[in-house]
Amino acid sequence: METTSTVVSSLSSGWFQLSIWNLLMVIVGLFALLLILHTISFLKTYIKFKDTPGYVSFLPAVLDALVKKRIYVHNQYECTLEAFKKNPNAKVVKVQMGGSCQILVARDQALIKEILVKKYKTISKGESLAPVGLFGPNMFSADSSNPLWKKHRTMANPIFSSSSHLKNVFRVTLEETKKMLNFWKSIYGSETDGSIRKVNVTNEFKSITLNVINRVAFDYDVGIFDNGAKYRDELHDWVTDLLTGLIYTFVMPKFLFEYAPFGIFKRFRDAKERFKVATLTMIDKKQKEMDSNEFIQKDDEDLLTLLLKSSAAASSEDEKLSRDELLSAIFIVFFAGFETSSASLNFMLRMLAKNQQFQDEVVREIDQEIKHADDISFELITNKLPLLTSFIKEVLRTKTPVGGGARVINSKKGDFINGVHYPQGTSVTISYFSQHYYAKEGHDDFDPYRFMDKKSTSTAAATSDEVGENETGETYGKGPMGELNIDFGSDGILPFSIGPRDCIGKRMALLEMKLILVFLLKNYRLKVPKGLEEAQDAVPETYIVTRTVFEPYLIDFETRQ
Numbered sequence: 001m002e003t004t005s006t007v008v009s010s011l012s013s014g015w016f017q018l019s020i021w022n023l024l025m026v027i028v029g030l031f032a033l034l035l036i037l038h039t040i041s042f043l044k045t046y047i048k049f050k051d052t053p054g055y056v057s058f059l060p061a062v063l064d065a066l067v068k069k070r071i072y073v074h075n076q077y078e079c080t081l082e083a084f085k086k087n088p089n090a091k092v093v094k095v096q097m098g099g100s101c102q103i104l105v106a107r108d109q110a111l112i113k114e115i116l117v118k119k120y121k122t123i124s125k126g127e128s129l130a131p132v133g134l135f136g137p138n139m140f141s142a143d144s145s146n147p148l149w150k151k152h153r154t155m156a157n158p159i160f161s162s163s164s165h166l167k168n169v170f171r172v173t174l175e176e177t178k179k180m181l182n183f184w185k186s187i188y189g190s191e192t193d194g195s196i197r198k199v200n201v202t203n204e205f206k207s208i209t210l211n212v213i214n215r216v217a218f219d220y221d222v223g224i225f226d227n228g229a230k231y232r233d234e235l236h237d238w239v240t241d242l243l244t245g246l247i248y249t250f251v252m253p254k255f256l257f258e259y260a261p262f263g264i265f266k267r268f269r270d271a272k273e274r275f276k277v278a279t280l281t282m283i284d285k286k287q288k289e290m291d292s293n294e295f296i297q298k299d300d301e302d303l304l305t306l307l308l309k310s311s312a313a314a315s316s317e318d319e320k321l322s323r324d325e326l327l328s329a330i331f332i333v334f335f336a337g338f339e340t341s342s343a344s345l346n347f348m349l350r351m352l353a354k355n356q357q358f359q360d361e362v363v364r365e366i367d368q369e370i371k372h373a374d375d376i377s378f379e380l381i382t383n384k385l386p387l388l389t390s391f392i393k394e395v396l397r398t399k400t401p402v403g404g405g406a407r408v409i410n411s412k413k414g415d416f417i418n419g420v421h422y423p424q425g426t427s428v429t430i431s432y433f434s435q436h437y438y439a440k441e442g443h444d445d446f447d448p449y450r451f452m453d454k455k456s457t458s459t460a461a462a463t464s465d466e467v468g469e470n471e472t473g474e475t476y477g478k479g480p481m482g483e484l485n486i487d488f489g490s491d492g493i494l495p496f497s498i499g500p501r502d503c504i505g506k507r508m509a510l511l512e513m514k515l516i517l518v519f520l521l522k523n524y525r526l527k528v529p530k531g532l533e534e535a536q537d538a539v540p541e542t543y544i545v546t547r548t549v550f551e552p553y554l555i556d557f558e559t560r561q
């Protein structure tokens with residue numbers, strides 16, 4: 001009996017030892033197989049792009065970023081700039097990480113124009129940004145050859161370009177800025193002279209840009225400033241879950257977002273559902289309003305009204321907008337329309353608070369033009385205050401909000417870039433980040449006067465109210481934006497990209513940001529809070545989607561006497 005049990009136990013422990021050993025062998029074997037496959041893929045890619053100079057890492061992109069302790073997107077931008085620096089004469093470089101490789105373009109305005117303007121249909125978005133189409137393809141995610149893109153872009157264009165709509169942006173922004181200051185006073189408290197201290201501008205500007213985009217584009221009042229800090233925080237958390245989850249969908253398996261009952265996956269699902277319900281309610285409310293006799297025709301109709309009207313007028317079912325299409329159109333304007341502007345404003349406020357002497361000069365410029373904050377006019381914002389305009393451009397240059405525009409070679413025959421042939425499927429990115437570095441030599445050399453002497457070289461319709469497109473789709477004319485216009489030709493920067501796929505909201509963003517700055521500077525002196533100078537200098541910057549900070553910027557708003 002004893003002998004039998006000893007045999008059994010020694011057998012089973014032997015089997016156990018054997019199975020652990022086997023398991024280890026399987027893991028080592030799998031790892032070796034993965035390594036071999038990875039090496040083959042790395043070598044194949046290396047050989048395919050061997051003629052293009054650049055940055056090469058054996059590690060896949062996620063690991064390369066981990067090793068450098070950088071956020072994934074930020075690492076891509078820094079490696080691109082490194083590649084350009086290492087190859088001082090190159091206009092085209094590569095960034096190869098593991099088996100994937102991007103071709104990147106900067107330094108040559110003619111080449112950038114050729115790709116973004118002339119070739120926008122062949123070197124286009126492809127499916128690279130498909131995940132941004134959360135509720136189906138939209139203006140941002142759809143390829144240039146997709147008729148949906150042209151349809152949505154054409155419908156939305158008047159909202160973001162015409163004089164009457166831009167004046168609406170002006171009016172709404174001014175109203176919201178005043179409300180924002182009262183809101184700040186209620187949550188941060190104010191001193192007897194009205195000064196407000198240690199305002200977390202990184203967080204606060206999200207509220208105003210959210211409010212403005214919703215009112216302007218959808219005639220919908222989110223009302224953040226009419227409710228307390230709790231409502232604001234809850235709304236910010238919801239929106240953050242939606243946007244963070246969206247970014248993760250680019251790099252993590254899809255099924256996690258559909259089924260995983262925990263963490264960001266669940267929060268993202270909940271946020272998406274909440275967005276859907278809120279938006280459909282908004283659509284139904286607007287539709288009811290339009291169906292009722294009380295509907296008032298306005299010449300600055302919002303995007304939602306335009307979309308619903310054009311869908312109602314469509315002659316065939318195909319031309320009508322489905323509910324998902326409407327949802328998707330609304331989502332993209334909301335998504336693209338607030339984070340970029342609030343992040344840019346954050347850096348603008350910080351630069352002004354940090355550079356007191358420069359702030360003096362800007363304030364002098366504003367004081368020379370207007371006596372009182374009530375005198376701020378559309379004309380003042382669009383056509384005057386050249387120093388402030390130059391400052392805004394310099395912040396957009398050095399703190400490039402969107403670091404690159406990803407494209408894919410779509411034509412079967414491939415395409416030539418700078419004389420080199422690249423096959424179909426090659427990822428080609430215009431590196432706005434690197435272009436801004438080379439645009440005026442010296443990315444970190446912050447010079448707010450840099451753009452003072454640059455006059456726009458836009459030829460057609462420079463003084464008219466119209467903004468148009470030439471035969472290649474390049475926008476021309478300053479239109480209602482007057483001098484508040486970024487011209488790639490003379491300024492050398494492209495924070496809003498150029499060509500038919502440029503930022504549809506660029507005029508709105510510039511107007512909104514400059515108006516908020518003028519209103520704040522007319523009423524307050526911006527300062528870094530006492531005792532926090534060093535800590536604020538040390539706040540690290542990064543890119544998550546747009547350029548941002550790891551910790552918030554805090555600003556004192558001291559009432560001007």
Ligand code: HEM
Pocket residue numbers: 139140141153332333334336337338340341344401402404405406494495496497500501502503504505506508509
């Ligand atoms: C400082 C603020 C902003 C910056 C820096 C910015 C930047 C950009 C850039 C660089 C692109 C092109 C991306 C690419 O090359 O693929 C873009 C596209 C776009 N932006 Fe903006 N943006 C800003 C504000 C806004 C606002 C306020 C809206 C409001 C609607 C908006 C809506 C869009 C849309 C819909 C597109 C896609 C257009 C298309 O593909 O046809 N953006 N933006």
